[in-house]
Amino acid sequence: MDKRPVGIFDSGFGGLTAVKALRALLPDEDIIYFADSARVPYGAKTPAQLRRIAKQDMDLLSSCGVKAILAACGTVSSNTADIIESYPVPAMGVIKSVVKAMGNLPLSGAVGVIATEASIKSGVYQRQLGALCPGREIIAVPCPAFVPLIESGHVSPDDEELKAAVRDALKPMKEGKIQALLLGCTHFGIISEAISAYLGEDVILVSAADCAAKEMASYLEKNSLTGGGGSLRFLTSGSAEDFSASAAKFLGTSEFPCPEHVPVMEV
Numbered sequence: 001m002d003k004r005p006v007g008i009f010d011s012g013f014g015g016l017t018a019v020k021a022l023r024a025l026l027p028d029e030d031i032i033y034f035a036d037s038a039r040v041p042y043g044a045k046t047p048a049q050l051r052r053i054a055k056q057d058m059d060l061l062s063s064c065g066v067k068a069i070l071a072a073c074g075t076v077s078s079n080t081a082d083i084i085e086s087y088p089v090p091a092m093g094v095i096k097s098v099v100k101a102m103g104n105l106p107l108s109g110a111v112g113v114i115a116t117e118a119s120i121k122s123g124v125y126q127r128q129l130g131a132l133c134p135g136r137e138i139i140a141v142p143c144p145a146f147v148p149l150i151e152s153g154h155v156s157p158d159d160e161e162l163k164a165a166v167r168d169a170l171k172p173m174k175e176g177k178i179q180a181l182l183l184g185c186t187h188f189g190i191i192s193e194a195i196s197a198y199l200g201e202d203v204i205l206v207s208a209a210d211c212a213a214k215e216m217a218s219y220l221e222k223n224s225l226t227g228g229g230g231s232l233r234f235l236t237s238g239s240a241e242d243f244s245a246s247a248a249k250f251l252g253t254s255e256f257p258c259p260e261h262v263p264v265m266e267v
Contacts, residue, residue, distance in 0.1 A: 001224070003030065005030035005064070006067065006068050007032050007033075009073070011037070012151050016035075023230075029226065031233070034262070035237070040238075043116025053076065060262065061089075067090070068219065071093045074095070096128070099132065099182070105179075109178070111133075114141050114183060116147065141172055143165075149161065163197075166198045170195065181205050184208055190250060236262070244258065244259060247259075
């Protein structure tokens with residue numbers, strides 16, 4: 001048993017999907033979540049900036065005494081895998097677990113990948129999925145409009161602005177008749193209803209956040225690192241008030257501690 005907390009970070013609210021998924025699997029784990037809202041979105045950052053951000057975010061969580069770190073961000077995971085994997089505290093991103101889950105689906109037709117611009121440009125999702133499924137058509141599309149919409153509260157499947165953005169971004173997926181879609185940004189799980197409404201319920205959605213939470217839970221269990229009191233602690237570089245309002249919506253509860261503000265770090 002190890003009662004130290006698990007650290008999770010993302011550029012804003014998206015990583016809360018991983019927090020929610022991990023709590024469902026291991027409700028007794030203590031979790032510290034860092035929302036780097038002052039620097040959202042990460043998808044517009046350069047690879048050099050992302051490398052500095054990854055180190056800064058993990059250093060912040062490490063200073064809180066965490067036993068493991070989940071980079072609940074597809075952009076960071078796809079651009080800084082070497083930094084994550086070599087970090088002194090056990091750490092993991094979201095790429096390997098979601099690609100493996102996608103590759104294990106019993107499908108033969110085209111599949112899609114959506115993520116931030118930086119993630120798609122890195123080509124990591126496409127390369128790893130292509131290696132698991134040689135010959136499979138992979139349609140990869142960057143969706144830069146999604147994160148700002150989600151961060152500003154446009155998350156309802158009935159939201160007209162969100163529906164228009166989904167139609168514009170996912171038209172190639174619909175035309176390509178994909179059988180499954182990899183949600184490569186943890187923010188995107190928040191708008192899965194809007195995505196399914198456009199693509200159709202028969203298209204399987206595979207969430208990076210859910211897969212990463214399962215991988216983290218498995219790692220903790222296999223290494224006898226589970227344990228805690230089920231507490232949540234939130235850190236944010238943005239507005240504590242804005243974070244609280246969005247966290248309540250995404251986590252489905254208003255019973256959580258007020259987030260602690262941390263200084264914005266330079267990149």
